[in-house]
Every structure is written in C-alpha cells, then in structure tokens.
Amino acid sequence: MYLRRLFRHLLLPHWWVLRVFPPRLLSTIEQAVKSSESGHSGELRVVVEANLPLAAVWHAQSVRARAVELFAQTRVWDTEHNSGVLIYLQLIDRRVEIIADRGINAKVGQPFWERVCRDMEAAFRTGDFEGGTLLALRTITEALAEHFATSAENSNELPDAPLLL
Template sequence: MRRAFTSTVLSAIETAIRRSEATHRGEIRFAVEGGLAWSDLRRGLTARQRAAKVFSDLGVWDTAGNTGVLIYVQWVDRRVEILADRGIAACVPQAEWNAVCHGLEQAFKAGRYAEGCTAAVDAVGQLLATHFPAGADNPDELPDRPVLL
C-alpha cells in the first residue's frame, strides 16, 4: 500500500481535494486501508460496512451542512466505496458514486494510482459543485490530507 500511496501521491490527492473544495460546499475525505483485521473478515464485514465505520471515525458526518463525502479504498481487495452524508445522499443517486468507484478501480488495475485518485476526487467535486456550489461562506471543516489506516 505504501509503495502505491507515496508521499507524492498523497500530496497530489490533497491538492486535488483542496482545489475541488474551492468549487463547492462539500467536504471530501480520502482514506486508504491495507485490509481488514482477521476478526472483521471472520464476521464477514464488507468493504461498505468498514467504510461506514471509517466515515464515523473520521467525523465525515460532522459538517454543518451534512455535506461530507468519504472516498474509501480497501487496498488488498482494490475495493472502493464512496459514502455521502445525508445532505448529499438525498441529491446524488448512488449510481453516480458507483461510477466514480468503478473508474478508480479500473485505474488501480492499470497501475495509475495518482491519476485515478485525483480523477475520482475531481469527479466527486463535480457532483458536489452541481448540487452544492461554493458560496460566500465556504468553510474548510475537515482535513484535506488523505489518511492511511
């Protein structure tokens, strides 16, 4: 995981998030996890369920406008999940998020990690800008730096 997500790649993702958040009122978090713990695997925990836990742990739900979005990558399985807070989920259909996930998974298969991640952030940003364009008060409530779990 750390060979694919070098400091250069993490910086590129952070820059993409910062650039994206200037165009909308949403908050994007990007998290990469090597894999699930053995106990989680035994319980049959899915990538989606783990993403929901990370969504909570990182406080993505805790924005003033309920406009947080988590891009979660489970590295071992190359699974990608996008979870949106209720303010966004009511406006953006799940099929839109699934398309972004699929694009990122395809980029991973091709070994295009930085390009795939920044393209996913840009795609999420475009969806957010459509429904939640930037306003006069556009606070930055969550860290932009991706997190490796």
C-alpha cells in the same frame, strides 16, 4: 475465499500502502482535495487502508460496512451542509467504496457513486492509482460544485490530507 482473504490481510505488511500511494501522490491528492473544496461547500475525505483490522476480517466484514464505519469514525457525516463524501480505498481487497452524506446523496443518487467507484477500480487494475483517484476527485468535485455552491462562510471542516490506516 474466507481463508484466502484472512491470509492476505495478515501477511501483507501495513507499509505496503506506501508502495501504491507514495508521499508524492498523497501530497498531490491533498492538493486536489484542497482545490476541490475551494469551489463548493462540500467536504471530501480520502481514506486508504491496506490491511483491515483482524476482527473485521475474522467477522467477514464487507468493504462497504468498513467504509460506513470509517464514515462515522472520521465524522464525515457531521458536516454543516450534510455534504461530506468519504472515498474509501481498501487495497488488499482491491475495492473502492464511496459513502456520501444525505445532502449530496439525495442530489446525485447511488448509481453516480457506484460509477465513480467502478471507474476507480478499473484504473487501479491497470496500476494507475494516481489517475484513478484524481479522476474520481474531479468527477465528485463537479457534482459538489453543481449542488453545493461556495458560501461566504465556507470553512474547512475535515482534514484535506488522505488518511492512511
């Protein structure tokens, strides 16, 4: 298993992510994030990664651990209302992880995030990357709108465009 994972991450080219998430879909996701954030004071960040860094694969870093690392690096944890949500898509390992800041996580709990992740993975298995991602964004938007209403000083703290690594 370890060697197979290592070879997959080494052999698949980085640009492979653009076959699955072409510019049109990235733009659609960006617009969905922008629209979502207009209805609540939460912050969404979508990160799509094809290949893990060699050190991460070599040290058998889990997808969850990589998501937590990116949650910190992209400063999703540093939102004013502790309502940041990172949606991490690891394409080669075919895994989705959602890391939510303590404010929203305390309101909806880990089972909610797990369900959203598994729903996305199910859609991705059928090749529906657009539908799976947009459904997840709608589901998360509903939770954020319920618990983090829009405030007068609602500012956009994180970029809306998906980050491709």
